Amino acid sequence: MGHESESVVVELGAVAVTVSDQSPRFLVRQEGSLKAAQARFVRRGFDVAGDALPSGQFDPEEHRTLEIGLRAFVYQQTGVRLGYVEQLYTFGDRGRHPVEREGGHRVLSVGYLALSDMSDGQSPSGANWKSMYAHFPWEDWRQGAPQVVAEEIVPALKAWAKQSSDSDDQELRLGRMRGCFGQEAAVWDEEKVLERYELLYEAGLVAEARRDGSGLDHSASAHVLAEKLGLPMMSDHRRILATAMGRLRSKLKYRPVVFELMSPTFTLLELQRTVEAVSGVRVHKQNFRRLVERAGLVEATGAVLNQTGGRPAAEFRYRPEVVHELVAPGVRVSSPRKFS
Amino acid sequence: MGHESESVVVELGAVAVTVSDQSPRFLVRQEGSLKAAQARFVRRGFDVAGDALPSGQFDPEEHRTLEIGLRAFVYQQTGVRLGYVEQLYTFGDRGRHPVEREGGHRVLSVGYLALSDMSDGQSPSGANWKSMYAHFPWEDWRQGAPQVVAEEIVPALKAWAKQSSDSDDQELRLGRMRGCFGQEAAVWDEEKVLERYELLYEAGLVAEARRDGSGLDHSASAHVLAEKLGLPMMSDHRRILATAMGRLRSKLKYRPVVFELMSPTFTLLELQRTVEAVSGVRVHKQNFRRLVERAGLVEATGAVLNQTGGRPAAEFRYRPEVVHELVAPGVRVSSPRKFS
DNA sequence: CCCCTTATGCTCAAAATGAGTATATATGGA
DNA sequence: TCCATATATACTCATTTTGAGCATAAGGGG
Structure with a gap:
């Protein structure tokens, strides 16, 4: 010892x-x-x-x-x-x-x-x-699929898949690409932040991979691509960041953690925008308020705020008691269905 | 340094x-x-x-x-x-x-x-x-609520709540008791394994609390109760065990981890019994197979097993490809609804 | 054969979900 | 004043998912 x-x-x-x-x-x-x-x-x-x-x-x-x-x-x-x-x-x-x-x-x-x-x-x-x-420029899907996915990431990952000598491995790489970035049959899953970063790292596309790795592509074009794939960080901090982001997006759905990011009172639109900012996807406004209200997560304070540019919004506050009541549901963001 | x-x-x-x-x-x-x-x-x-x-x-x-x-x-x-x-x-x-x-x-x-x-x-x-x-004798609800909950735990926790001098704190303790053990309006949530153990520890009811704590109840009856609350473990290992159990029960629902506990081939009833053993609750057989099959988690091998004491069961195997296909759903166990 | 067991298929109502339409109420400008 | 334009909020509706049960199939043992 x-x-x-x-x-x-x-x-x-x-x-x-x-x-x-x-x-x-x-x-x-x-x-x-x-x-x-x-x-x-x-x-x-x-x-x-x-x-x-x-x-x-x-x-x-x-x-x-x-x-x-x-x-x-x-x-x-x-x-x-x-x-x-x-x-x-x-x-x-x-x-x-x-x-x-x-x-x-x-x-x-x-x-x-x-x-x-x-x-x-x-x-x-x-x-x-x-x-x-x-x-993580590829993680913000609020305005639809980010350009960088279709224009840079997918082609680069396809090229990376081709580099493999083994054809099974090629198919595996393509499968990971599709699963991570929601191509073809797969759907965008906003929780897979870490998987995506690790795939990009493994493929040698992000700056940190080029820094750490040996024998990677040192061409100028690879360097240009890395710059389009977001700012690098010290050591493995971007990986830790990706872990955190994925965990937060996941937790959002089954625990009322959004409220930790809100001021004590807020409008439902502010709440929605916060959820959207974190999850990186848009949600249906009417259904969002239905979900939040039905779950008993919030209660109206009675005040009305009219600096919103339209009809004034009711002011709400979080109801922490909900956690002790029944099951404590989070704020689910729905991913678009791609089934039949 | x-x-x-x-x-x-x-x-x-x-x-x-x-x-x-x-x-x-x-x-x-x-x-x-x-x-x-x-x-x-x-x-x-x-x-x-x-x-x-x-x-x-x-x-x-x-x-x-x-x-x-x-x-x-x-x-x-x-x-x-x-x-x-x-x-x-x-x-x-x-x-x-x-x-x-x-x-x-x-x-x-x-x-x-x-x-x-x-x-x-x-x-x-x-x-x-x-x-x-x-x-964790209180965690197995497959035969309904375990005796130890109603007969030992709930009364002991009520007594513990009364011990608090502050009446707000009393209500808080009672609320935790109800939330953890599914009393009154609350429903049994099999994932709260750690919360339950920690509550019992805090209340000084489990053997480890009596070992670690100072100034706790050293009466013979407290000792008898501790014996009914399961076997103690070294150091804080039972707390770690509770953490693991809770995580496993939770993960079961959104990742296909049950299959790590199964042999390569199995019948759907065997799969169901494994889920039930881990989650500690019974599930509806027909709905369970519907869920598992519709999610594409398993495929029939074609073989039939007739050592089951009834109609022979089809043999299945796990389909790991499912993870790469769309979203990978786990095996959800449904808790009974207590709404309206 | 009946009776027991488990397996498997199917139905049905309730609840949850995804996607709208409709209406309310502010602001600011013609 | 009245209208265009915001956002807020209420309500509807089709579809899917879920919880629960009935019905039938197919083995073994008397």
Whole structure:
């Protein structure tokens, strides 16, 4: 016990999500927010230009729980005090993290998903919220299928499939492409965020794959494509981001987590726009309100808001009691049916 | 970096589940399966009699990934080679683990859920599979509400609620009781395994709470009740078990994971019985087959089996292709409706 | 053969879902 | 004032999904 070889450094990182201007955003670390001792550990630009998630090294002396440590790091590095927090995943593969490549300890990263409401001024002015879809341009289907899917991704993945020598493997790759990006018989499944990112990574199309990988295509055109596939991030942070996004989209449907992203009161359209921003798909307005109201998730405050440009909207608030009542349903977004 | 104070020991543990004799079971560590060096670390009976999950200390030198380490430990300690494995949760609260209480390092536990099929002789004869419901007697609702719920748990939780000085808190406790155990308006939700265990722990009713806690009820009757609330386990392993059980029950509904518990071919009744064993509730036979067949999850092999004691059953196999086709639905178990 | 068992096919009502149409009530400009 | 244009909200309707049950098929054992 306690051999040097068996000890491990644990890094805690957060994907803190909010929605503003109809756009899902996440918190990145501010420059100069690190103590000197930590700066070396997490120093930016170690091997790729790109933002980094707020994170830090877990200190068992100081932090009674992992979550406490996480909240402290996020506060130090961004000024934001987190509300709702849930654990996402623990990443521990060798070679994942720059620090251990320099010959340090093995690094384990525990990733968290946090949700905050921008509206209530919780977030200090300096906080650095970046657009999700700037990093995942293929994930926003609110205006229909994004151009980049048909014009760049699908052709590039077809080409990648052809590169395989084995014809079974070619078919497998094509099948993954169709399943991930909703081509042909398959339907777009907004939850498969991680699968899609990993497919693009495996195919060597995103910038991080080109950074990490050896023997990949180094042509200028491959570089141009990578730029169209969103902004890269430090280390494997974009993968963690994809994990968070997928989990959030999934959770939206069976737990009332949207409300963590809302101000205390809101109109049903605001609620709908938030769901749409996160899930990346449009929903049917009338059915959405039917669902939300029938499930008893909200109640009218009685107030009416008329700054909406049309008929004034009723103001609602979340009814947290619902969780203790019967089953707590989330807000389901319906995917278009493609059956017979 | 690398201060002694910041280094952490990482423990990998598995809840390996199978179903045999219509009963969900999980793998426990065999006596004498540990190397001397590890034995001190994980020695049994440190502070409570009870089984332990197979687990071991992650060694970054030896294990390229966490999963590889996990598989090695499970094989060493039980002789079982795991198939399907997924990460559950990382537990890191201070004071959770006996070793750190003796003044050693802080211990982080990464828990995994594994699923195996008993039928194919994968499991060596020595492997030690324990009944899930022996540890969670309140979770098996296949024969209707278990006696222990109405006769022991509900009264004890009501008494616990009364103990609170604050009347709001009393109502809160009662609400949790109703929500967890399906009393009054609430309906039994088989997924809330962890919530239920934690409630019982918080109320000081299970043996582990009496072991860990201070100032709890030490009367003989409390001891008798704890014995009716299932077998305790080492450390917080029963909590990890509850986490796994809840996750498995939940996953059953949206991913075709049951098949990891089945032999390659099976009848629809066998499939149904497996789902029932895990979820702990009965399902409607005709609707179950409708669901499974319509979703395209299985295909008939053409063979017929007539050792069933009635009309011979068609033999089926899993159709893994379904995952790549459209959306991959799981096997939903329906909870009875209690609306209007 | 009857009677037991399990397998499998089919029906039916209730509820949920997807997609509209219709009406209400604000704003701003002709 | 009245209209065009927003959005809000109510209601309808066909289809699908779900929960529940009946009916029939096909084995084995007396």
